[in-house]
Amino acid sequence: MSAVALGGGHGLHATLSALRQLTEDVTAVVTVADDGGSSGRLRRELGLLPPGDLRKAMAALAGEDRDSQLWTDLFRHRFGGTGALAGHAVGNLVLAGLLEQLGDPVAVLDVACRLLGVRGRVLPMCNSPLNIEADVKGLDEDAEVVRRIRGQVAIATTPGLVQRIRLSAPIGRPVGCPQAVEAVLGADLVLLGPGSWFTSVLPHLLVPELHDALLRTAAKKVLVLNLVPQPGETEGFSPECHLDVLCEHAPGLRVDAVIADVDSVPTPDRLTRAAAVLGARTHLARIAAPDAAERHDPGALAGCLLQVLGKTGVGGTGTWR
Structure with a gap:
């Protein structure tokens, strides 16, 4: 099975951690609009793609052998102190250096993925920062x-x-990464969400080539909702409000399923109606991590995805609406 997950940050890490339990053919398509922290500094100073979310996606798909884990730990390490390097993740600096040497973001990520023993592939949403x-x-x-x-x-x-x-985009309109578009078109399963709704999830729908690929692909398309509203960005949003906003930004998009945590949906009937506008059924299950209500449990999410695909094998139960 070929799977593609679109997003950024911690939300994308959750879906990638779930997908790697189901298949080794996983492609992460990552947002490139981050302008904060280490990524923002490198972007402003060097004019490069912000590397932080790309680095996190690679860490989620990294190999489990000793060498891969050593490189993964190194990529995650942040410098302390108060000097010029303070706050920078080593992986961000490595990716920035490779970008200056090779120029091609896809080639850079392929090289870095080999270092980390990544199972699958990590691609930028666009080849230039947005x-x-x-x-x-x-x-x-x-x-x-x-x-x-x-x-x-x-x-x-x-x-x-x-x-x-x-x-x-810095010049002209945003242009989708060709390899990312190809991955979406050739996938069996495409995941959108969870994550920062306006800054990690919806941006993929606003890149014309990716939007077109999401409309044309024969893959099963699954939307994974957040467990809790995010302070600031979606404060006060109900689960169905997330779907309403998605429809406003991509009115032609249709999906097959919406996955949500049963404890995060106070009015299931409203979510069911909102999902139907997208052509989707709603699957409610307990997918929050036992020790963190705001974080998805990869095993439970993998089980839900198997049910969406009509298969069994990984734990996790839920109900269709």
């Missing part, structure tokens, strides 16, 4: 005034209500 803009309400005394804010960090932490997002 900017995100958002229309936001609630930043003025008049709650209906819409302000435009720019940047992944600003959008993720806004105290206002995000209405809509847009992508822009």
Whole structure:
């Protein structure tokens, strides 16, 4: 089975950790709009793709042998202190160096994946860094005034209500990574979410080539919802509101299934109706990690995915609606 997961950050790490239990043919398609932390600094100083989310995706798919784990641990290591290197992850610096040497982001990631013994492949959503803009309400005394804010960090932490997002590239429009588009078109299973809804999930739908591939692919398309609303970005959002926003940004998209944690859905009937607009059935199960209500359990999520595919073999139960 060939599987593709689209997203970024910790949400993408969760889906990749689940998928690697089901198949070795996994491709991560990663957002490239991060402008904070170590990634933001490298992006501003060197004009390169922000490497942080790409590094996290590689770590999720890294090999389990001793050498692979050594490289993975090294890539995760962050420098301390107060100097120029403080806060930088070693992996971010390695990827930045390779980008300056090789130029081609796909070639860079393939080289780094070999170092980490990655099972599968990690690809950028686009081969150049992107900017995100958002229309936001609630930043003025008049709650209906819409302000435009720019940047992944600003959008993720806004105290206002995000209405809509847009992508822009340094030159021209965003262009999808050809290898990522090819992976979506050739997949048996495509996952979208969980993750930061406006800054990690929806951006994939705003890249024309990826949007077209998601419409054309014969793969089963599955949407995985977050376990809890994210402060700032989706504060106060109900599960069905996430689907409504997705429909507004990609009205032509249809999916086969929506997976949600049963304890995170107070009104299942509303979610069922919202999923039906996308052409999907809703699968409710307990997929939160036992020790962290905000984090998905990879084994339970893998079990849900098997049920979506009509197969059995990995633990996990749930109900269709």
